[in-house]
Every structure is written in C-alpha cells, then in structure tokens.
Amino acid sequence: MDAPSKSTTSRTGLQVRLVARPADLPAPGDFEIAEVAVPDPAVGQVLVRNLFMSLEPAMLMSIAGVPGLPMPRYEIGEVMYGAAIGEVVASADPSLGAGDLVLHRFGWREYAVARAGLFRRVDRDAYSTPSTHLGSGLVAYVGLMDAAELRPGDTVFVSSAAGATGNMAGQIARLKGASRVIGSAGSPGKVAHLTGRLGFDAAFDHHDGPIVDRLREAAPDGIDVYFDNVGGEQLRAAIEVMNPHGRIALCGALDRQGGSRPDDGPGDLLGVIGKRLTLRGFTMSDHPDRAPEFDTQFRTWLSEGAIVHDETVIDGLANAPQALLGLVKGAYTGKTVVRLGT
Ligand SMILES: NC(=O)c1ccc[n+]([C@@H]2O[C@H](COP(=O)([O-])OP(=O)(O)OC[C@H]3O[C@@H](n4cnc5c(N)ncnc54)[C@H](OP(=O)(O)O)[C@@H]3O)[C@@H](O)[C@H]2O)c1
Incomplete structure (x- = not known):
C-alpha cells in the first residue's frame, strides 16, 4: 500500500x-x-x-x-x-x-x-x-474452457463442488453443453444441495470412500473432464475413471490447504499415458481476455435464472x-x- x-x-x-x-x-x-x-x-x-x-x-x-x-x-x-x-x-x-x-x-x-x-x-x-x-465464476470458466477444453456432450466431474469455484464449475459446465455433471462434497446436506438447487446430475460425499468406487457409480460411462479443486485421492480416482483423451483442469489443492499433510498426488501415471490424458494446471490470470466474455455470460445467465449465485x-x-x-x-x-x- x-x-x-x-x-x-x-x-x-x-x-x-x-x-x-x-x-x-x-x-x-x-x-x-x-x-x-x-x-x-x-x-x-x-x-x-x-x-x-x-x-x-x-x-x-x-x-x-x-x-x-x-x-x-x-x-x-x-x-x-x-x-x-x-x-x-x-x-x-x-x-x-x-x-x-x-x-x-x-x-x-x-x-x-x-x-x-x-x-x-x-x-x-x-x-x-x-x-x-x-464470486469465483471466472476461475471456473477459464478452467473449463481453456484448461479442460470442455466440449458439448462431455461428462464432467467437479470436486469441492459445493464450494466457491466448484459450484460455478458444475453449473457452467452444464450451461456449456456437458451431458452429465457429477460433484463431490463433504456432507449429506451438501450432496443434496448439489443435486437439488444447483442441478448436478449426481453427487457423492467424499468421506464415503473409496472415492474411486463412488465415482464409478456416479459415472458408469466414465468421465471426460475433471475440474480438480482438491488433488490427492480425488485426483487419483478421477484418473482411474477418465475416458481415453480425457482432460483434467488442475485448479486447486484443498487436500493440503486444510492442514500441513502433504498431498500424495496422482501416484502411478501409467493410466495417464495409456489413456492419453491431459493434466493442465492453470491460473485465472493466464487468461485476462476471458473476463469481459464471462461477465456478459454470467449476467445473462443470472437474469434468466439459469445460474445460482x-x-x-x-x-x-x-x-x-x-x-x-x-x-x-x-x-x-x-x-x-x-x-x-x-
Ligand atoms: N487456479 C486458480 O487460478 C485458482 C483461483 C482460485 C482458487 N483456486 C484454488 O481452487 C480451490 C478451490 O477454491 P475455492 O475458493 O472455490 O474454495 P472452496 O471450494 O470454497 O473451499 C472450501 C471447501 O473446501 C473443501 N475441502 C477442504 N478440505 C478438503 C479436502 N481435504 N478434500 C475435499 N474437500 C475439501 C470443503 O468442502 P467439503 O465440505 O465439500 O469437503 C470446503 O467447504 C482452492 O484450492 C483454491 O486455492 C485456484
């Protein structure tokens, strides 16, 4: 200052x-x-x-x-x-x-x-x-559009989906043509909030592990895009359930932000190679050009009642x-x- x-x-x-x-x-x-x-x-x-x-x-x-x-x-x-x-x-x-x-x-x-x-x-x-x-909508938008290169028809998984960025990522993915949107969150109340007010197709509590099993149940046909707010076990599970040529937007590291416990990361990357996955870290500041476009879209969605703030x-x-x-x-x-x- x-x-x-x-x-x-x-x-x-x-x-x-x-x-x-x-x-x-x-x-x-x-x-x-x-x-x-x-x-x-x-x-x-x-x-x-x-x-x-x-x-x-x-x-x-x-x-x-x-x-x-x-x-x-x-x-x-x-x-x-x-x-x-x-x-x-x-x-x-x-x-x-x-x-x-x-x-x-x-x-x-x-x-x-x-x-x-x-x-x-x-x-x-x-x-x-x-x-x-x-609000965190611009982060979600950049992560989906630029890091994950979201395509119409994609099945999208979002972690910390009831949080600031996650709830926006799930809602925007749907508005941008995702065919199925799945979220994880940390309580039964949040899971109900995701599939209720926020319109996710499926959701699970990340405490009800193993996460890979919950994710397979929610996405029987696999996932094409993972919006990762968390890292750790959720990232490993997503890699396992990703479809070939799937794309992961690495947004955050909540698994380690809640304490000093190190995030043990994605581990064995053979699945990434075999399925030709893309894992891309991003920050919102990489794409300043997206701000005006997002602003216009967000206001329209709000005025139409298509998105919940x-x-x-x-x-x-x-x-x-x-x-x-x-x-x-x-x-x-x-x-x-x-x-x-x-
Ligand atoms: N790349 C960028 O430009 C950028 C910009 C902004 C934010 N970020 C990062 O993106 C992430 C999300 O940010 P946000 O502001 O939207 O935060 P947020 O999701 O609102 O963060 C709060 C939530 O984190 C969840 N959480 C905490 N520890 C967890 C764990 N071990 N496993 C799973 N969930 C956990 C809790 O949800 P539950 O109750 O559901 O567990 C909590 O409600 C953060 O890591 C943030 O630093 C990145």
Missing part, C-alpha cells in the same frame, strides 16, 4: 494483521485485530470503505508461506490483503469519485487508502448485492480469522465473503 498522507480525520477502522507464522493451520492468536486511525487520501489517492471481502483457501498458504505459490506470503506484523469490494468515500484523484463502487486487493481492513490506480470501478447496478463481484456471508471483520479456518473445514457453501459494512 502507498504511504498514507499525514493529515488524518477522526475516522478509525479495524484491520487484521498476521502476528505469527504457524507451522500448521493458524489459531486465533496468530492474528491481531487493531483499530487504527484512517488518513485522508493524499493527492492521487482514494479512501475506500470496504463493504465485503473474499475469504479464500489460498490465504492459508500465504499465511504459512508455502514456497512456489503464485502469490506472495503475508508478512508478520503487516495487514493481510485479498480481494474486496468497497465504496469510495473521498477521492484526491480525478479518475474516481465519492460513491464509486471499486474492486481491489485491500481486504482484511475496514478502510483502505491507496493510489487510485489500484482500484477498479465496477458497475453498481450489475448485481443485486456488491458481493457478487467477488451461491454465497455464505459472515458478519464483521473480527470474525474473519475464525471464518477462514471454518472455510477449509467445510463449514460453508458457495462463495464465502465477510460483510464489513452496508
């Missing part, structure tokens, strides 16, 4: 800092919630009041400082950050004005003051709640650290956001 201006109003706001780097999952004592004075924006800056911030499993890896991540680790003593949406309260830059709704990376704080160029104005009227701007809202910044842990323990469905203001 840019250096704050010296002039301050009497406005104060909460922010969350990491104060210790845990060896495993963090405990509440690893975070500090501080109330700080909020400076006025200096020339070229804006002051933004955050409305919602995103909670993401990858934040746990940034806390742990896992090497090789496509994002930097959080530093001890520094305010954490992540995607957020807020409203400009005061602007000292002509590009943004008070009342503008902006997307940015200064989450984990009630107020953000920084250079105007670090905030992106979004359409106030796009969605019924601004939190929808924090599924989210869980946690109230208050002080509850965010605990909610981050709850997120990887499977406490929520859909996209999990923290409401910081109204």
